[in-house]
Amino acid sequence: xxxxxxxxxxxxxxxxxxxxxxxxxxxxxxxxxxxxxxxxxxxxxxxxxxxxxxxxxxxxxxxxxxxxxxxxxxxxxxxxxxxxxxxxxxxxxxxxxxxxxxxxxxxxxxxx
Numbered sequence: 418x419x420x421x422x423x424x425x426x427x428x429x430x431x432x433x434x435x436x437x438x439x440x441x442x443x444x445x446x447x448x449x450x451x452x453x454x455x456x457x458x459x460x461x462x463x464x465x466x467x468x469x470x471x472x473x474x475x476x477x478x479x480x481x482x483x484x485x486x487x488x489x490x491x492x493x494x495x496x497x498x499x500x501x502x503x504x505x506x507x508x509x510x511x512x513x514x515x516x517x518x519x520x521x522x523x524x525x526x527x528x529x
Contacts, residue, residue, distance in 0.1 A: 418460060418461065419460075419461070420449065420450055420458035420459060420460055421458065421459050421464070422456065422457070422458055422459075423437050423438070423448070423456070423457045423458075423459070426459050426464070426467070430464075430467060430468075430471065432467075432471070437457070438457075440467075440470070441457065443480065443484070444484075445470065445480060445483065445484050445487075446463065446466055446467055446470060448460075448463060449462070449463055465492070466487070468492075469487060469490075469492060469495050470483055470487065472495050472496070472498075472499045473486070473487070473495060473498075475499065475502070476498060476499065476502050
């Protein structure tokens with residue numbers, strides 16, 4: 418089974434080393450292995466947990482709540498919540514586009 422260093426995870430998931438260290442410090446995401454020098458290594462299971470954290474974070478959930486819900490929610494439940502959040506954002510964007518289009522038409526009519 419492959420393990421990834423903190424630097425590899427940082428690049429792979431576009432998350433800072435500092436954030437990963439903080440997650441370790443608060444026991445949100447503890448790496449599966451640390452070598453004798455304290456270098457952190459993450460397993461595939463750790464990556465899945467990180468993915469859950471990032472999705473819940475994208476829903477504006479505080480880290481404390483993420484920590485409480487992380488092991489209680491399945492990956493499917495988290496993905497469904499993320500999907501619903503994206504659908505809501507899409508609806509808001511569509512409404513904003515419609516309103517902007519209406520304003521453009523009103524300004525065009527006033528100019529003529």
